Amino acid sequence: xxxxxxxxxxxxxxxxxxxxxxxxxxxxxxxxxxxxxxxxxxxxxxxxxxxxxxxxxxxxxxxxxxxxxxxxxxxxxxxxxxxxxxxxxxxxxxxxxxxxxxxxxxxxxxxxxxxxxxxxx
Numbered sequence: 583x584x585x586x587x588x589x590x591x592x593x594x595x596x597x598x599x600x601x602x603x604x605x606x607x608x609x610x611x612x613x614x615x616x617x618x619x620x621x622x623x624x625x626x627x628x629x630x631x632x633x634x635x636x637x638x639x640x641x642x643x644x645x646x647x648x649x650x651x652x653x654x655x656x657x658x659x660x661x662x663x664x665x666x667x668x669x670x671x672x673x674x675x676x677x678x679x680x681x682x683x684x685x686x687x688x689x690x691x692x693x694x695x696x697x698x699x700x701x702x703x
Contacts, residue, residue: 609642618652626656637681644679651675 586592592599614630629652634640640648654672657664664672677685 611640611644611648612642614652615645615649618649618656620656621660623660623662624653624656625659626652629653629655629659633679633681637679640679647675647678651679 586595586599611634614627618626618630620627630648632655633648633652651672654664654668654675657668658672673682676682679685
């Protein structure tokens with residue numbers, strides 16, 4: 583629903599979205615889980631922190647997806663050779679998180695000024 587609202591699809595296709603409710607999830611992504619660590623073989627924790635910085639719209643509901651992506655990206659960051667399947671999975675995860683150029687264009691993050699205006703209303 584949030585994505586549809588950001589893109590205006592909830593207005594264009596109002597019937598499609600009538601009665602839909604989005605799960606309540608406003609928790610931030612948060613710190614990496616304890617099982618994500620940086621070692622010689624992987625920099626998964628660093629990858630998580632990179633995703634957290636570069637994809638600021640991620641929330642707590644994305645934690646499993648970010649964990650999968652961080653594991654793969656962490657292996658790449660550690661200089662490991664990952665296969666085609668892992669690269670495809672990473673690409674899919676990034677797309678689901680709105681982190682590819684095509685998907686990021688669909689995400690509208692409010693400006694800091696917009697947030698201040700909302701607080702004053």
